[in-house]
Amino acid sequence: MQHVVEICSNCETETKCRRRDFSEQAWAVLVLWHEVQASAVDRPICEHCYNELREVLIDRADEIEEIIQDMDRDRGQPAATGTSGRSGKSAAGRSKVRKVS
Numbered sequence: 608m609q610h611v612v613e614i615c616s617n618c619e620t621e622t623k624c625r626r627r628d629f630s631e632q633a634w635a636v637l638v639l640w641h642e643v644q645a646s647a648v649d650r651p652i653c654e655h656c657y658n659e660l661r662e663v664l665i666d667r668a669d670e671i672e673e674i675i676q677d678m679d680r681d682r683g684q685p686a687a688t689g690t691s692g693r694s695g696k697s698a699a700g701r702s703k704v705r706k707v708s
Contacts, residue, residue, distance in 0.1 A: 616650035617643050617660075624651035633664055636671055
């Protein structure tokens with residue numbers, strides 16, 4: 608976790624930046640929703656941008672799950688069925704936001 612003062616790939620502010628570990632799907636929806644510039648994907652961003660993007664992903668987690676289910680249906684794969692309580696996990700015990708291959 609090396610912090611380097613440089614220009615944030617997203618907001619272009621000169622500050623401490625580092626590469627953030629979002630999944631490919633998270634980066635894709637953030638770009639789709641115009642929350643991050645495509646040129647910032649997998650590049651160092653500042654703490655402020657990271658916190659903003661993280662909040663967007665948390666706030667819109669239900670939309671992400673719907674997108675993943677739609678993609679599964681389009682590929683002919685069975686979609687995740689139901690959720691167990693409010694834990695955010697499907698009946699099979701998987702996390703709501705999962706990597707799609």
